[in-house]
Amino acid sequence: MDMPLNVEVYCADGLCGLSKEVVLDRSSEEVTHLVVKEKHSPREELLIPVDQVMETTAHRIQLRCTRDELAKMQPLLEVEVRREEIPHYIAGPYLLPVGVPDTEYVAVNRESIPPGEVAVRQGARVEATDGRVGRLDEFLVDPANEHVTHLVMREGHLWGRRDVTIPVSEIDLIEEDTIYLKLDKEQVGALPTVPSGLR
Numbered sequence: 525m526d527m528p529l530n531v532e533v534y535c536a537d538g539l540c541g542l543s544k545e546v547v548l549d550r551s552s553e554e555v556t557h558l559v560v561k562e563k564h565s566p567r568e569e570l571l572i573p574v575d576q577v578m579e580t581t582a583h584r585i586q587l588r589c590t591r592d593e594l595a596k597m598q599p600l601l602e603v604e605v606r607r608e609e610i611p612h613y614i615a616g617p618y619l620l621p622v623g624v625p626d627t628e629y630v631a632v633n634r635e636s637i638p639p640g641e642v643a644v645r646q647g648a649r650v651e652a653t654d655g656r657v658g659r660l661d662e663f664l665v666d667p668a669n670e671h672v673t674h675l676v677m678r679e680g681h682l683w684g685r686r687d688v689t690i691p692v693s694e695i696d697l698i699e700e701d702t703i704y705l706k707l708d709k710e711q712v713g714a715l716p717t718v719p720s721g722l723r
Contacts, residue, residue, distance in 0.1 A: 526580050527663040527672075529646030533560045533585045540591045544569055545600075545643040546663055553672045553692050555665050556641055558585070559600050569600040571636065574670050582662075600643070602636050605629055642698055649702045650677045650690075652709045660703060661687055675703065677712075686717045 533541045545559035558572045572587065572594070579586040587594070610628050637643050648660040658679035663672045675695065677688045690705065690712070697704040705712065 526582050527555060527558070527665045528580065528582055528585065529660075529662055531583050531585060533558075533587060535587050535589055535591045535594055537590045539563055540587070540594050541570075543585055545645045547571065547637060547641050547643045548672065548698060549641050550698065551640065553695070553698075555663065555670050555672060556638070557643075559643060560587075560594070562595070570594060570597045571600055572597055598636055600635055600637075602634050604632050604634050606632055642700055644698060644700060644703070648700070650675075651702055651704050652707055652712050653705065654708045657705075657709055657712050658688065664689070688712060688715050688717050690715060 527543075527546050529543050529546065531543050532539060533543050541560040541563045543558055544561045546555055547557035547559065548554065549556055555574050557574060558577060559569050560572050561567060561569045572589075576587045576589050577585060578588045589597075606629070608628055608630055610626055635643065644660065646660060646662065649656055650658045650660060658677040661676045661678040664674040664676065665671065666673050672692045674689045674691055677690055679686060679688055690707075694706050695703060696706045707715075
């Protein structure tokens with residue numbers, strides 16, 4: 525099953541948004557959530573449990589829930605208000621600067637990704653052991669257990685662009701913006717490819 529990114533997502537009662545990220549358990553490499561950006565206001569990015577994914581194609585994801593149920597799901601970003609002591613300095617022509625503490629409240633966005641999991645977006649860099657080789661296009665997932673089996677990496681430029689299928693066993697580390705492989709560039713070049721648009 526494809527787990528495509530930046531494609532339309534449909535609820536049981538119609539179009540509801542776009543797929544933005546896939547959330548993976550770092551240890552098991554299992555897909556736990558899909559991040560969907562709502563089509564309508566407030567256009568939040570929501571964490572959708574993977575058991576809500578009914579069907580996927582290369583260009584569409586179908587969810588089991590309705591749009592109303594989707595709107596009640598946990599947002600990816602939660603606002604946390606922090607109290608911070610910020611010194612303000614007072615100085616005059618004959619005085620040394622003196623710090624006077626002042627309290628300010630600062631709103632900070634925090635991702636609500638469960639501990640031990642990481643959210644990965646389309647376009648994340650893919651690094652071989654000897655340098656960058658491409659960008660993440662999508663994940664291939666075993667529908668029986670929700671485990672990632674392959675990542676599909678896009679390499680090349682507009683003409684001659686191709687997709688390379690990389691087994692998950694060749695992934696060394698996954699971070700939010702970078703996927704590190706156990707392979708070098710030559711080994712990546714020998715992997716099976718699919719011309720872009722033919723998948």
